[in-house]
Amino acid sequence: MAVSIKDIAKVAGVAPSTVSRALSDHPRISRETRERVRRIAREMEYTPSLLARSLVKQDTATIGVVITSVSDPFLTNVVTGIEEVAQEQGYSVLLSSSYLDAKRELEVVSSFHGRRTRGIIVIGSQIDTGYLHMRDRFPLPIVLTNCPIYPYSVSTDNPASARQAVEHLIQLGHRRIAYIANRRSYRSNLDRLTSYHQVLEAQRIPVDEDLIIEGDGTLGGGNAAVEALRSRTRPPTAVFCFNDMTAIGVLSALRQAETRVPEEMSVVGFDDVEFAAYCHPPLTTVRQPTDLMGQRLMRMLLALIRGQEDVEPEVLPGELVIRESTGDPPLPA
Amino acid sequence: MAVSIKDIAKVAGVAPSTVSRALSDHPRISRETRERVRRIAREMEYTPSLLARSLVKQDTATIGVVITSVSDPFLTNVVTGIEEVAQEQGYSVLLSSSYLDAKRELEVVSSFHGRRTRGIIVIGSQIDTGYLHMRDRFPLPIVLTNCPIYPYSVSTDNPASARQAVEHLIQLGHRRIAYIANRRSYRSNLDRLTSYHQVLEAQRIPVDEDLIIEGDGTLGGGNAAVEALRSRTRPPTAVFCFNDMTAIGVLSALRQAETRVPEEMSVVGFDDVEFAAYCHPPLTTVRQPTDLMGQRLMRMLLALIRGQEDVEPEVLPGELVIRESTGDPPLPA
């Protein structure tokens, strides 16, 4: 049994309420009892029960963050940004992973509610717009990433960023451009795919559905996609990948197939995870402003917790980072 | 204000205790009131307060896990393994990051105590043996990774694994082998460095202190180490890196310097993170059995929570995975 305020009270020969006041620095208490109680508390290694405190205060000063998986490289700065603002505002952060599974995501959300967090941030949600319907039934504010349809969300400008990426390839002279999708990320994938279509159409380049490949946003998925790509009768000269993980998987598979990048095939990713700059060749990609996203997510959630009415979705610009995985298309044989 | 058991009681026209029994499936309750109360609870979107429940039950059924940082690729399976066993045993997992900072680590540990978790797992601790002294002052059991000196720990056999790695290089014919250390990981680093020394001595190869380079376990650290390496009057023909991140940083820097791997320089990592197989060239490395570690960590913590007395440190074997970043040394000029 952990030491409680009552134990201290007994030792100090005062009432429990006095101990509480001493520890919480209440104005109406004598300096000497305060110091004495504090000393005893320290000696007894007292650590206040947040459970009890939260119960009576009706506030846990805690928020919950659902991540896709520990060690999703995309998350680093997002979570750091969240924690930064949270700490500054006196909030604690509870973290749990959804493993990209909708059922598990809902379980986590529900467990956060059970713990009486004040609000929830879901990164890479599988439920997505499903939260729209939950909004009146569920008592906690929920903020999402990359789902601009949802009113409480912080997103990278997927359409514009994806457009930049595809236009970059077209400017280099590519005409046959593949897209490797991510079936596990409905919303972002749709945005990026739509831009892909739009840019090609705007440039009057016919869209070849054979060049749109199913993927899953993982290294292995990128790897597998290359096989599909190479089986096409008219293979592409460039690949736009849903994310960097996919792109790095693609790079690895191309290397094994002895296809040179970018001489024979250009590759573009999305996210700009740390590894992207350390690949071979260093990856051309779209940078998402992850640290900023984290900060904005937390600020938006705080606004909702405080009952602000004027909260609106935020869209942040992405940035095309041109490295060495893209270049001119090969000369036609 | 969230809906409580009292609210349900009012609506159902019964006492709060009856609601409690209905929801917790108590034996002495009529089937019909139970069903009725449950239906009402569902309709009211009742979610029990874990705060209150934990307080009265004197058990949160929760453990805390301190990780170095979200998206440390080493963590994936460790955390998955922990959560697997935790779920199976009815425990929840709280996650928080130390950012490799001792002060922050202690804050997290303390906050877990405040939340009354039943025990704590610290992955990649900065405190390390410091927990030895805390053991009687601190009321929660703490389990560590890769700190076999500490009685409650699960480790990869660092000495034996590192020995394998260095012996592999020597067998290939290397004599000038560098080691890139990690100043942020005292214990594991020391073990690996010691093995490095021992193997060289056993083979009567003089140790050149110039070939032991400071690093920090990051991509950038590996990158920077190469510069130091190249400045040596007699550069090495092989590099043993503290971990894969370092090794991947090294590969990237060598590529920029147009040093071919493995023809001109062999590189060995440690961990076998997922990226290791997708590098160029695919990285020779030591696999840590991370999923198993996670499971064992959780089982050990459970044993301690249950008051078992016979808990002993566990050491699991690592495995050298030979890929394509190691080969014969270049012929002397």
Add this chain to the structure above:
DNA sequence: TTGTAGGCGTTATCAT
């Protein structure tokens, strides 16, 4: 089978 009452560790209100 159901209701009443006490308590988990804390804070806050009201006396003293």
Add this chain to the structure above:
DNA sequence: ATGATAACGCCTACAA
């Protein structure tokens, strides 16, 4: 300045 008391939401004897 300090003590007594009630309350937060829940569980669990004990009583009915």
